[in-house]
Amino acid sequence: MSSDTENGLAGCPKSNDSQAYDAGTADSPSAQPQLAFETRAVHAGYNPYEHNGSVSIPIYQSAAFAMHDAVRGDGLSSGEIEGFSYSRCANPTVDALERRLADLEGGVSAVALASGMAAVSFALLCAAEGGGRLIAPKDLYGASVDAMESFFPQFGIHTDFVEDINDIAEVESKITPDTRAVFAESVANPSTNITDIKALADMLHRHGVALIVDNTVPTPYLFRPIEFGADVVVHSTTKGISGHGDALGGVVVDSGNFDWTNGRFPQFTQKELVVSDERKGIWKSFAEAYGNAAFAGRVRIKYLHNLGAVMSPTNAYLQLIGLETLPQRFRRETDTALEIARHLETVPHVTQVNYSGLDSSADKPLADRYFPHGIGPVLSFRLEGDESHINRVVNAVRVFSYVPNIGDTHSLIVNPARITHREVPGDYRRAAGVDDHLLRLSIGLEKPSDLIADLDRVIAGAY
Template identity: 65%
Template sequence: MTSFATRAVHAGYDPQANANAAVPPVYASAAFDLGDAERGDALAAGEIDGFEYSRVANPTVDALERRLAALEGGVGAVAVGSGMAAVTYALMCAGEGGGRIIAPSDLYGASVDALADFLPQFGIHTDFVNDVNDLDEVASKIGPDTRAIFAETVANPSTALLDIAPLADLAHRNGIALIVDNTVPTPYLLNPIAFGADVVVHSTTKGITGHGNAIGGAIIDGGRFDWANGRFPQFTARQQVISDDRAGVWHSFAGKFGNEAFIKRIRIKYLRTFGAVASPFNAYLTLVGLETLPQRVARQVETARRVAEHLTRTPHVIKVNYSGLGNTPQFALVGRYFPRGVGQILSFLVDGSAENVRRILDGTRLFSYVPNIGDARSLIVDPAHITHREVPAAARVAAGVTDNLIRLSIGLEDADDLIADLDQAIAGAY
């Protein structure tokens, strides 16, 4: 297999199949000529590969999906309109029909809102745990209706790390899937499928695209989970959309697609029906961003570590959350899962009042006050008031998201300049 950097530039795209264009073109077409009646019928039946309607598949988006699958080590991928579309599609596909999900309470705010408040309206309920790495606590929540465990590989904004392998082993012994959000580290820093995760989701808006210019999400299927094990009736029930009722031929997703059953159901049922489609232009921007993913993230990790180390010595900073520092109880997990670093996100707690926090936010000159991560620009935000506003107060406090917490996403600027900017903003706030 070629190196990650080579795959980030070349994987999933054939220039000869695209008029020898060196860069994947933007196919700005809602639909595609079916050719003739026989070919059209075969395309609609899924008997041959091709493109007919961009709500289901598009050549530009297809190149992105193939590249992401190659980078994550999956059997297939579906790109969608946003990271939250990826999260909700993956969880609904696993839990539909009354399933339960096990998840920690320190997830990204919108994910908590979806799991705790919104997905229950669709019959999918969540059993929250305090520590998803506590196997006994997780095991105590597994019941006959449990379908999946969902967690973030690096939590935002605490940077708590997921111990993937033992959690995957626990899940698989009980016939349930492990679905992980790998947005913060990106595939460059971590490949969860290699450690046993079954499905990986991303907000490609973040580090994968890397320039804050395109909203998107992706779901990647590891292709090793048995969706026909009895816990997931939606995968073994016959489905009209993939069958030929005229000929009396009926299929289930597990029967027809085997180890690609999950990702095919995402595309054919969720993307096609709910329609959170990735635009070809956004897919193009994401492909451009992917080409420099290793170089960007490596630089950002190096700078993030320097900034975090400096903040541990900065007046008025009383705690720094960055698992890559080497002084946390989870540091053994860094060596196992994150030899290239844990990412460009860190957070820190300051003393004083909400007014001091406001002055720090308003006092920075290089850091942009933006609710995003993974950008080429360095960003600053107060999670309790912005990214985690919809999380119940008790869950915010349990996750360490208090009013005095500030989150940073480190960009590509010079490390010394970023440190100087934080120093002057913090000093000026007091």
């Protein structure tokens, strides 16, 4: 439970600051500072001595928690007492996942949600609510484009799209007094284009505009956007963080570094009953109540609590287990992805390979700068011919699975134009390099030679 819960909603921690939580006992691994990523992926955010010594986080499969008596119930409701009362906005198993992800991404607080799109939507709506504008590149994941291009405008939130997120002058030219945030993917799906996070953040911060980064493809093992200036990080934890294709989830991580009181974000400075104590005449804003964790606080109290995209404790448990092997899985999967990308460059009928870790990629300098351990397990490639050749490939694979997911231990293949980007308008699809000739791969833990043989067989057979 949080060490700092004043003015929270009933059972909703004010913050899940992992440093505050991880002090532990003298014998607890989390009590030792400067632990490596691999160690923190196993231990961060959880102290077994606070859970009857259970080494594995228990699944708190309970909708609600006993408040004991009226005095404690009132204290939980007002935020004067820390604890859990209702799992819609705080559950001990989910809380442990939130603390671990905040630690691994280098943030001050995190909010776990039911899916990656809940994380994307809540983060963008929280930043832009009240009629703010967003800026984003066209080459995003299909559902993200659909949300910003056709759905958010129904709520008065509009997006200015740019062709190239790394054209800093183009992005800057789109900033208006109503602009609240820029949204980008650290590694785009499926093009694997890399965002120059530091250059973008430096420019945006001069204007008081926030940078929100979807870090799903590389995960915090390969890249931590906050270290380069990102203000909020989102993930579909369904993907590499979970790693086994068995649990949906998402997370919003608050860096704690952005000034949400700079005048562009009135929702953080207006007094609100939900974080105040009316009976005592104490009125606060989210910025006053949550300090540098105001963004995560508002996502939890306004969006998670009111809109209800709740992560189940069982899914949180599965993702905690997945996190424990993230470094080992991603090392292997990323190495294999590069090997396969290099091989595909030599295969007849393959006209283009998209993988920014290749020497032939225009983004190789950015890959070298930001991704010294590789860009992740996702790549895409284009075949000559027509859509019938794509269909023959996906119909014939045996080691790859035809599945619309990424980051799994199983290797996956999909045709984005018909599946993951089907709802995206044509010019956005073209910007993302998606057409009827494109296939996307997500590389798992199988032996590389078996994956290569499967691809060679089905590509040759398609012609």
